[in-house]
Amino acid sequence: MKIILDAMSGDNAPKAQVIGGLTAAEKLGVDIILCGNKDIIEKEMAAYKGDTSRITIHHCSEVIENEDDPIRSVRRKPDSSITVGLNLLNEGIGDAFISSGNTGAVIVGSMQILGVIEGISRPALMPVIPTAKGPCALLDSGANAVCTPENLCHFAIMGSYYMNKVMGIENPRVGLINIGAEEKKGTPLTKEAYKLLKEMPINFTGNIEARHIPAGNADVIIADGFTGNIVLKLYEGMGKFLLTKFKDILMSNIKTKIAALLIKGEVGTFKKSMDYKEHGGAPLLGVNKTVIKAHGSSDAKAVVSAVRQAMKAVESNLTEEIKNCVKINE
Amino acid sequence: MKIILDAMSGDNAPKAQVIGGLTAAEKLGVDIILCGNKDIIEKEMAAYKGDTSRITIHHCSEVIENEDDPIRSVRRKPDSSITVGLNLLNEGIGDAFISSGNTGAVIVGSMQILGVIEGISRPALMPVIPTAKGPCALLDSGANAVCTPENLCHFAIMGSYYMNKVMGIENPRVGLINIGAEEKKGTPLTKEAYKLLKEMPINFTGNIEARHIPAGNADVIIADGFTGNIVLKLYEGMGKFLLTKFKDILMSNIKTKIAALLIKGEVGTFKKSMDYKEHGGAPLLGVNKTVIKAHGSSDAKAVVSAVRQAMKAVESNLTEEIKNCVKINE
Numbered sequence: 001m002k003i004i005l006d007a008m009s010g011d012n013a014p015k016a017q018v019i020g021g022l023t024a025a026e027k028l029g030v031d032i033i034l035c036g037n038k039d040i041i042e043k044e045m046a047a048y049k050g051d052t053s054r055i056t057i058h059h060c061s062e063v064i065e066n067e068d069d070p071i072r073s074v075r076r077k078p079d080s081s082i083t084v085g086l087n088l089l090n091e092g093i094g095d096a097f098i099s100s101g102n103t104g105a106v107i108v109g110s111m112q113i114l115g116v117i118e119g120i121s122r123p124a125l126m127p128v129i130p131t132a133k134g135p136c137a138l139l140d141s142g143a144n145a146v147c148t149p150e151n152l153c154h155f156a157i158m159g160s161y162y163m164n165k166v167m168g169i170e171n172p173r174v175g176l177i178n179i180g181a182e183e184k185k186g187t188p189l190t191k192e193a194y195k196l197l198k199e200m201p202i203n204f205t206g207n208i209e210a211r212h213i214p215a216g217n218a219d220v221i222i223a224d225g226f227t228g229n230i231v232l233k234l235y236e237g238m239g240k241f242l243l244t245k246f247k248d249i250l251m252s253n254i255k256t257k258i259a260a261l262l263i264k265g266e267v268g269t270f271k272k273s274m275d276y277k278e279h280g281g282a283p284l285l286g287v288n289k290t291v292i293k294a295h296g297s298s299d300a301k302a303v304v305s306a307v308r309q310a311m312k313a314v315e316s317n318l319t320e321e322i323k324n325c326v327k328i329n330e
Numbered sequence: 331m332k333i334i335l336d337a338m339s340g341d342n343a344p345k346a347q348v349i350g351g352l353t354a355a356e357k358l359g360v361d362i363i364l365c366g367n368k369d370i371i372e373k374e375m376a377a378y379k380g381d382t383s384r385i386t387i388h389h390c391s392e393v394i395e396n397e398d399d400p401i402r403s404v405r406r407k408p409d410s411s412i413t414v415g416l417n418l419l420n421e422g423i424g425d426a427f428i429s430s431g432n433t434g435a436v437i438v439g440s441m442q443i444l445g446v447i448e449g450i451s452r453p454a455l456m457p458v459i460p461t462a463k464g465p466c467a468l469l470d471s472g473a474n475a476v477c478t479p480e481n482l483c484h485f486a487i488m489g490s491y492y493m494n495k496v497m498g499i500e501n502p503r504v505g506l507i508n509i510g511a512e513e514k515k516g517t518p519l520t521k522e523a524y525k526l527l528k529e530m531p532i533n534f535t536g537n538i539e540a541r542h543i544p545a546g547n548a549d550v551i552i553a554d555g556f557t558g559n560i561v562l563k564l565y566e567g568m569g570k571f572l573l574t575k576f577k578d579i580l581m582s583n584i585k586t587k588i589a590a591l592l593i594k595g596e597v598g599t600f601k602k603s604m605d606y607k608e609h610g611g612a613p614l615l616g617v618n619k620t621v622i623k624a625h626g627s628s629d630a631k632a633v634v635s636a637v638r639q640a641m642k643a644v645e646s647n648l649t650e651e652i653k654n655c656v657k658i659n660e
């Protein structure tokens with residue numbers, strides 16, 4: 001298997017991407033193509049002491065910045081690591097593409113270069129969030145600010161397949177995020193989507209209120225991209241805020257500092273369970289090949305998780321499975 | 331001043347409402363009209379040892395349950411504590427109405443019985459959420475699942491006035507909840523609302539991403555009722571989830587139990603700062619009189635906070651201020 005990795009994008013690029021890629025190649029036994037400036041990548045590679053035999057560098061001269069307009073940048077920067085990486089994937093030179101860069105550019109580029117699966121109305125970005133009962137898929141979380149009921153049904157099918165095939169969850173529970181449990185609650189979008197979701201070949205468990213998300217009441221949460229993005233960001237923000245507050249409490253005086261030492265191990269285990277770096281990135285479901293959008297602030301460890309996740313998605317033949325499922329349900 | 335209190339609605343009614351009402355009357359020096367079944371209220375009152383001279387009971391025979399349809403129940407149960415309480419308020423027999431009951435019924439009843447302020451397109455439910463920089467108003471949080479850009483502008487004016495006049499915040503920072511900081515991010519609703527909000531006589535600080543809410547980057551957060559309700563519920567859910575997890579950690583073994591004792595005081599202070607019971611209820615802004623929707627799970631302490639809040643709103647002449655402001659901006 002060969003994974004194409006955007007080495008130039010992300011808050012900690014190129015170091016985190018290069019070291020993450022090298023580590024993944026060596027530890028997971030996978031070929032990695034690093035897309036980016038050859039000189040810069042080679043300089044970062046020089047610091048790595050392990051085996052680099054599974055690494056290829058594909059030089060490209062441009063980088064799409066976070067501030068660049070997503071729609072225009074893919075075409076205006078044809079030699080950028082995102083555009084080049086997606087082209088390599090499209091040509092079959094690799095099996096999956098990973099980027100920690102401009103989310104909009106990764107989405108638009110994937111749609112333009114790889115194309116959307118026939119029968120899928122819109123692709124969806126699907127991060128996995130930690131809950132009391134394990135990881136939970138949240139889609140769409142930002143690819144489409146405005147959605148139709150049909151879009152939400154396609155998200156439900158794709159999310160269900162992913163959680164089953166890639167994450168190994170039997171019969172994943174699919175919930176529609178809404179402002180009440182009853183079928184008739186919410187907006188015209190959620191009301192119509194509820195009706196359609198009931199008829200889909202998935203384990204639709206009805207509406208889920210936002211307050212029940214952290215408890216893990218669903219394995220797949222369906223939302224329009226505006227709502228999903230807000231849930232995702234608030235989830236991150238609240239987690240960070242409360243952990244910081246907690247840390248402040250533990251550091252406030254000598255007594256609390258002693259307490260901090262006593263619970264260090266337990267807090268570490270909990271923090272790990274809440275850490276996005278453990279869960280890889282967000283797959284962009286619904287395009288014709290495997291694309292993973294890693295977190296912008298990914299470190300090398302998060303890049304390794306994203307590579308592992310891409311490998312699982314490729315091994316489980318996810319894209320073909322989605323294609324077949326859509327055909328059957330037409 | 332006279333506050334009308336729905337004694338029959340809420341998860342802990344009538345006990346919490348009656349004891350909360352009696353405590354508020356005695357401690358805050360305010361007259362309270364308790365609406366509800368006279369026999370039941372008198373039974374609860376018998377347990378109270380303090381001064382009850384400021385209490386009047388207004389008997390009514392019906393209760394709107396949480397499961398009742400909000401739109402129909404107000405008319406179908408004309409002798410319910412919500413309908414009767416709102417009628418008393420409308421007739422000028424009291425200065426404000428507080429209920430911990432069916433949110434939809436309180437909203438619909440207030441609109442039908444009290445009427446919406448001329449010039450305000452839709453009323454909004456405005457809970458206050460705790461942040462790192464103090465309380466923050468979130469509106470609309472559920473009165474209107476679907477909103478227009480004009481609705482959002484009215485919410486901004488009303489929220490600004492409330493935070494200034496009732497909470498004493500100078501020049502409150504108003505943020506529009508969105509999926510990015512840039513003006514052109516989001517849905518057609520947020521894009522159009524951004525344009526209009528820039529022109530309003532408020533301190534509009536632009537879009538606010540959900541991840542920045544807990545840090546306290548705004549004093550007033552504007553959203554359509556669907557988005558606002560999801561933010562509110564997730565905020566509550568995440569807070570509860572993380573505090574429970576934290577408690578589990580502290581109770582996991584002898585070592586952590588010792589730590590728990592060492593940080594007990596500090597954790598208590600923090601929990602208090604995050605407790606909705608300290609902040610009262612959610613005012614329904616935009617109707618012709620002061621209405622407070624207290625949390626469904628209010629205890630007596632939360633009821634006292636809601637009474638204090640209603641008193642402040644009446645004292646600051648909030649409804650008249652909003653009326654005048656709308657006239658000026660027409």
